[in-house]
Amino acid sequence: MKIKHVLTITLLIAAVSLTACCPREKTARVEEPMREPDPCAASAMAKAETVFPRDIRNVVQLEKMAPEQIVAGQPFEYRLKVTNLTSETISNVRVSDTIPQNLTVTQSEPEMASMEERTAHWMIGELEGNGTRMITVTARASGTGMVRSCASVTYDSPLCAQMNIVQPKLRITKIAPTEALSCDRIPVKYVVTNNGTGYACDLQITDPLPEGLVDAEGNDQVSFNIDSIGPNESKEFSIMLDATTTGTFSSKATVASANSGTSESNMTRTEVTEPKLQITASAPQRQFMGKSITYQVTVKNTGSGPARDTTVVANVPDGIDFETATDQGEFTTSSPGKVTWNVGTIPPNEQKTVTMKIRYNREGELVSRVTAVAHCAEEVEQTASTSVTGIPALLTEVVDTNDPVEIGENTTYRITITNQGSTAGKNIQITCALPESMQYVSSTGPTTASAEGNTITFKPLMSLAAGQQQTWTVNIKALQEDDSRFEVKVTSDTLTKPVRETESTMLYQVR
Incomplete structure (x- = not known):
């Protein structure tokens, strides 16, 4: 962009002063600050870094310095000074000065580039930022009066843009x-x-x-x-x-x-x-009251993932006596009671076995419901049961009341049955066998007896509760001398074999 700056002065020949006919114009260089760009906006191209608009004020200053008056016919000097007011280099700087008809330029430093229609031109070229050039002109005037002369400066102002090439990755x-x-x-x-x-x-x-x-x-x-x-x-x-x-x-x-x-x-x-649990619980089918019953629980992980935080719980009814549990199994007495095992993590295709021992003091079916659960595994359960029964422990005692016994006299055998067990004895029957040296006389007891030959049979006692006892008696007569044996046989529903007791009695003859 070509910019022109004109400066006009008037010279007074002889007693005429040199004054500026026109005020100096200053051209401003305006630098627009870069705005913070929107990094992803479509118009985010960098604006021109340096802008020289048409208004040239404050860009170039042109000064013309001449004597206040000159003498006709005598050489005199005047100077032209051009200054770059910006920090940027401007190019193609040319200073021009109109030469009036009654002035003749004899020389200049630097030399003028040309003279066209009474206008002298000096080519300055590039003028660095804040740089100054001085032109000294020697001239001679003729005639008298005021001489008017105007100077101007032109230059090229570049419009520049700075762009940053970037590459996101x-x-x-x-x-x-x-x-x-x-x-x-x-x-x-x-x-x-x-x-x-x-x-x-x-x-x-x-x-x-x-x-x-x-x-x-x-x-x-x-x-x-x-x-x-x-x-x-x-x-x-x-x-x-x-x-x-x-x-x-x-x-x-x-x-x-x-x-x-x-x-x-x-x-x-x-x-x-995913873990998947499988549980197996086992217990003896039958056990007597008050005896230890061992329950065994096995939990297996048949899934593809670890069974973390695996917990096994065995519920037990009221009335049990807890004895022990493996793997830190903990018994709590809430109704119903339960034993809890925290067995941790069971890897796939592995298993964990725990046991507990309890006692049950009641007759009946002892049923334990056992469950197992783990993180991400569904709960599984199984039951194990034991038939708990009592045992009628029948103590049989046979004693004679008179020993020895003289022939012709009687003696009595007392038969006592005590149930020392934990349940009632059922269908208890007593059978007595007499030797040939004795004769049955009579009997007493909770059940009646019948005699057939030397065998006395009592009718069955239907029930004898635990801790109870019953007594029967058999009265006999001594018939002949003998170291005799009185035999008693006891049977019941719970006895697989009869209980036999023998009492010896000496039968003698007075001589």
């Missing part, structure tokens, strides 16, 4: 666990990093999920947007996924940008497993 990293259980949510994190030198704009992150993985809303693809990421900046995003089945799930995420292309993440693989 995106990287995306996907972070996911290598293992997860089917009931747990799977945390996934995406880290998007700009390793380039410029802003990455309008980013979209997508991760097509494999079949069997969904987000919280049931979508099979992860997708989200980012407005921009600056140089050397990272942004993180997290999401929770759910597995609808077990298996190994692999996928990659992609980040796409409007001004930096696409980038693919690393491949992540997550194996989703």
Whole structure:
């Protein structure tokens, strides 16, 4: 852009002073400050760094210095001084000065470039920032009166723009666990990093999920947007996924940008497993009251994942006496009571066995419901039962009331049965066998007797409670000398073999 600056002065020949006919014009150079650009706006091109508008004030200053008066016919000097008021270099600087008809230029320093129609031109060329050039002109005037002379300066003002060439470079990293259980949510994190030198704009992150993985809303693809990421900046995003089945799930995420292309993440693989419990409980089929009963519980993990925080609970009815439990099993007396084992983690295809010992002081069926549960595993249960019975421990005692016995006299045998057991004896029957040296006379007791030959049979006693006793008597007569044996046989429903007791009695003859 060519800029012109005009300076006019008047010379008085002889007694005429040199005055400026026109005020000096100053051309301003305006520098517009760069606004903070919107890094991802379509118009984010850098504005011109330096702007020289048409208004040239405060850019170039032109000064003309001449004597106040000159003498006709005598040489005189005047000077032209051009100054660059800016810090920028301007080019093609040319100073021009109109030469009146009654003035003759005899020489100048530097030499003028040309004279056209009474106008002298000096080519300054480039003028550095804040630089100054001086032109000295020697002239001679003729005649008298006022002489008017105007000078001007022209120059080229460049319009410059500074642009920064940048290149955004995106990287995306996907972070996911290598293992997860089917009931747990799977945390996934995406880290998007700009390793380039410029802003990455309008980013979209997508991760097509494999079949069997969904987000919280049931979508099979992860997708989200980012407005921009600056140089050397990272942004993180997290999401929770759910597995609808077990298996190994692999996928990659992609980040796409409007001004930096696409980038693919690393491949992540997550194996989703599931524990599955199987329980077995065993106990003796039959046990007597007050005796120890051992229950054994085995829990096996038949699934594909670890069974963490596995807990086994055995419920027992009221009335039991707890003895011991393995593996720090803890007994609590809440109704019903229970024994609890915290067995920790059971790996796939492994098992854990625990036992407990209890006593039951009642007759009947002792049933224990046993359960097992673990994190992510459904509860399983089984029952084990034991038939608890009492035992009628029958103590049989036989004593004679008179020993020895003279022939012809009588003696009595007292038969006492005491139930020392824990339950009633049923259908207790007594049978007595007399030797040939004795004769049955009579009997007493809770049941009646009948005699057939030397055998006395009492009718069965239907029940004898635990801790109770009954007594029968048999009265006999001594018939002949003998070291005799009185035999008693006792049977009942619970005795697999008869109880036999013998009492010896000496039968003698007085001589």
